[in-house]
Amino acid sequence: MSPPPAQPGMAWASLALGLLLMFGITAYPRALVDAAGKPDHLAATLAAWAMAAGLVRGVGFVPRNGLLRIALSGWASALACCVALLRLYLVRG
Structure with a gap:
């Protein structure tokens, strides 16, 4: 008889990123505005995706569906966060 599959367990780096984004956006929502002071919806969407995937x-x-497994992975969280930061950096000039 084979042993049961191992549970995935917590991913502390992803959890830390998700919590950091959650508290950071709540405390300072102006971080997601462009140079003119208008909200950057793409950056906000990417940051929300990074936060959700991290949490x-x-x-x-770990979702069973392959597409959701990729979209809610730790790598997706890190990538979405990096792209959001890059977008904000480029938009603010």
Whole structure:
């Protein structure tokens, strides 16, 4: 008899990124505006995706659906966060 599959467990880096984004955006929402003071919706969407993926993967949940597994992975969280930061850097000039 084979042993049961191992549980994925918590991903502390993803959880830390998700919590950092959650508290950071709540405390300072002006971080997601462009140079003119208008909200940058693409950066906000990417930051929200990074936050959600970080929290989902961080607590140890791994979806069965392959597309959701990729979209809510730790790598997706890091990539979305980096692209959001790059977008804000380029938009602000």
